[in-house]
Amino acid sequence: MPPGRLRLLPPEWDFNDGAGVPAVHFTAYHALFHVAKVSPGETLLVHSAAGGVGTALLQQAKLAGCKTVAVVGSPRKAAVAKEFGADFVVTRGPDLWKEIDAAAPDGFDAIFDANGITTPKPGFDRLKLGGRLVIYGFAEMFPRGGRPSKLSLAWNWLRVPRFNPLAMTASNRAVMGFNVVFLTEKAELAKEGFDQIAAWMREGKLKKSPVAAFPVEQVADAHRTLEAGETVGKLILTFPE
Numbered sequence: 001m002p003p004g005r006l007r008l009l010p011p012e013w014d015f016n017d018g019a020g021v022p023a024v025h026f027t028a029y030h031a032l033f034h035v036a037k038v039s040p041g042e043t044l045l046v047h048s049a050a051g052g053v054g055t056a057l058l059q060q061a062k063l064a065g066c067k068t069v070a071v072v073g074s075p076r077k078a079a080v081a082k083e084f085g086a087d088f089v090v091t092r093g094p095d096l097w098k099e100i101d102a103a104a105p106d107g108f109d110a111i112f113d114a115n116g117i118t119t120p121k122p123g124f125d126r127l128k129l130g131g132r133l134v135i136y137g138f139a140e141m142f143p144r145g146g147r148p149s150k151l152s153l154a155w156n157w158l159r160v161p162r163f164n165p166l167a168m169t170a171s172n173r174a175v176m177g178f179n180v181v182f183l184t185e186k187a188e189l190a191k192e193g194f195d196q197i198a199a200w201m202r203e204g205k206l207k208k209s210p211v212a213a214f215p216v217e218q219v220a221d222a223h224r225t226l227e228a229g230e231t232v233g234k235l236i237l238t239f240p241e
Contacts, residue, residue: 007022007194007198010198010201010202012201013208015238016211016213016236016238017208017211019211019236020052020209020211020234020235020236021197021208021209021211021234022194022197023052023180023234024051024052024053024055024056024209024234025056025060025193025197025206025209026180026190026193026194026197027053027056027136027180028053028056028057028059028060029056029060029193029196029197030178030180030183030189030193031053031057031112031134031136031178032057032060032061032064033060033064034189035132035134035176035178036110036112036132036134036176037132038061038064038066038109038110039064039065039066039109040064040065040066041065041066041067042066042067042109042110043066043067043068043069043104043106043107043108043109043128044057044061044066044067044068044069044108044109044110044111044112045068045069045071045100045104045108045110045111045112045123045126046058046061046068046069046070046071046086046112047071047111047112047113047114047115047119048071048072048073048114048115048139049068049070049071049072049077049081049084049086049089050070050072050073050077050078050080050081050232051114051232051234052209052210052211052234052235053114053136053137054070054081054084055080055081055084055209055210056206056209057112058070058081058084058085058086059084059085059206059207060200060206061085062085063200063205063206066109067087068085068086068087068088069086069087069088069089069090069100069103069104069108070086070088070089070090071089071090071091071092071096071100072089072090072091072092073091073092074091074092075091077091077232078091080210080232084207084209088103088104090103097122097126100126101126104126106128107126107127107128107131108123108126108127108128108131109127109128109130109131109132110131110132110133110134111123111124111126111127111131111132111133111134112134112136113133113134113135113136113137114135114136114137114138114139115137115138115139115140116135116137116138116139116140116141116160117138117140117141117156117159117160117161118140118159120133120135120161120175121161124161124163124173124175127171127173129171129172129173130172130173131172131173131174132173132174132175132176133173133174133175133176134176134177134178135175135176135177136177136178136179138160140156141153141156141157141160142156163175209234210232210234211234211235211236212225212232212234212235212236213235213236213237213238214235214236214237214238215237215238215239216237216238216239219237222235222237
């Protein structure tokens with residue numbers, strides 16, 4: 001590997017942190033500062049806010065001077081979102097969008113969505129003038145609990161919302177997408193992001209996102225936990241030393 005892509009593990013990190021923290025915090029950093037280009041005073045909506053990227057987004061958004069409305073999957077996760085800086089927390093349920101509207105009646109400057117199917121379109125409709133919808137995952141593409149069939153995958157693919165460029169132009173709203181896995185050739189982006197994240201952590205401005213570790217022998221248990229939506233933060237596999 002080219003030397004420019006390597007970073008020393010900070011002294012206060014263990015190997016679990018090294019496996020889990022940079023990926024989620026760099027995803028959040030790129031989403032906020034390179035894709036959405038957030039500004040102080042903006043209002044943001046963060047889906048899956050108790051997950052690894054979600055908790056990183058909440059913290060970094062606070063550093064950027066933004067207000068955040070966090071969406072979580074269960075009441076148990078609401079406290080996690082609050083701990084990591086959410087100004088308002090909504091639990092997914094039948095009144096999801098009513099509660100979101102009550103939390104931010106004027107809409108959102110940016111929305112960060114890793115669901116990919118059911119939430120992007122209602123979110124787009126709630127963007128302010130100049131608002132940005134940022135898609136960075138498709139968790140809903142794969143049904144929870146069990147192996148997806150080709151038919152269910154095809155159906156979910158058809159349900160992915162399509163956005164009209166004319167409508168975006170007329171309403172001054174944008175849809176953006178990215179995946180940091182495909183940014184490996186952009187070494188300068190990774191260097192900037194990782195160096196900034198490490199500096200914030202040294203200064204005590206960022207907390208490590210939670211990391212749930214499973215021994216590689218328990219990979220099936222890890223997948224079941226992930227599919228059930230029970231995880232908080234980042235899930236990693238560990239290997240014998």
